[in-house]
Amino acid sequence: MNRPLVGTLATVVLGAAALVGTVGTAQAAPQQTAGHPARHQVKAVDFAGTVALSNCSGSVVRMPTSQPNDPALVMSNGHCLESGMPGPGEVIVNQPSSRSFTLLDKSAGRLGTIRATKVAYATMTDTDVTLYQTGSTYAQIEQKYGIKALELATTHPAAGAGISVVSGYWKKIYTCRIDGFVPTLKEGDWTWKDSVRYTPECKTIGGTSGSPVIDTATGKVTAINNTGNEDGERCTVNNPCEVDENGNVTVHQGTNYAEETYGIPKCFGAGNKLDLNAAGCALPKPAATRN
Missing domain, CATH: 2.40.10 (Thrombin, subunit H)
Structure with a gap:
């Protein structure tokens, strides 16, 4: 998870050439990119709400x-x-x-x-x-x-769906797609179920913890931004690992994740x-x- 920024840490991070994630669970949003060609009508996403x-x-x-x-x-x-x-x-x-x-x-x-x-x-x-x-x-x-207010979706998000991660802390919107889903995401002592994996464009950082993940086709909140693997370590704080249905563990350095909210x-x-x-x-x- 991207650790939350506290006190002077925020100032240090703002001045750094490379921003590093927050507390371990929430991650920052990726930089806006041209992205992939639209597969559907895209709703404009902004910071309102x-x-x-x-x-x-x-x-x-x-x-x-x-x-x-x-x-x-x-x-x-x-x-x-x-x-x-x-x-x-x-x-x-x-x-x-x-x-x-x-x-x-x-x-x-x-x-x-x-x-x-x-x-x-x-x-x-x-x-x-x-x-x-x-x-x-x-x-x-x-x-x-x-x-x-932003409305929470009530259906499971779809792989390949266009999303925007909207960070009120950084006043920045990161745009990418849902790459897939992780049966179990483990970080330190915590485990999360059926987590959302972003495509590489969403390079979220500390302070984006808690950002709504908005489906750009519906304009509804489909997940909540929360973590990413910073250093390539295995299942440690700020370095979550993926565990599949058979218990196999994989690590994807630089990959960021969110937790579904449809339930x-x-x-x-x-x-x-x-x-x-x-x-x-x-x-x-x-x-x-x-x-």
Whole structure:
């Protein structure tokens, strides 16, 4: 995972000739390239709805069933959690938080600040995600800033699909395609399931952790940017390895990854309330509530 940038580290990295990833799970976005010829109608992707955190990237997101007066949700990586990275098997729900997020307009200009009231859900087990509930509704954000939330897709992403990784922290968009899927991605003590592998154009870096991965055909969020192999090491922090169905391990230095988000909407009900027992919800549960 790309480690989140903290304090003076951000300044050092900004001044470096080569930017290096953040905390280990989130990665930065690739530089914009001409890319491959379009296979479909491409929707314009910009920064509207994305946010910058103190050390990571994120976005204001909505479920397909979310309503205008529901409390808005902000999504970033689990390893970007302000209280520290959740351990393997750890799941955090309904934890008070007052974290602030800088909301960006379509050109990455700063619009204002929205603030969390709690961590609705966070984990680094099977996936790498934090979902914050904010003190603002979607309607309030749209009325005050003219910004609509990004919608989470509800279908599995497709290999070869065009994607944009939008980093609010770096104010940069990286464009590439989904190269394929990894049954198990292992990094240090953490493992993630059915991860997205980018094509080489997406050279994400530290600080892009938590960036929404947007399908350029639908304009919906299909994954969350989270890691990449920096040094060619095997299964170490900042050097994830791929494990196939037969347990074979491969390492791809310079390859970057994301975690799918299509299953998250099944875990949120009316009023954007988390319901880990809802039909079809496959997010890991806190140990005390597991059956």
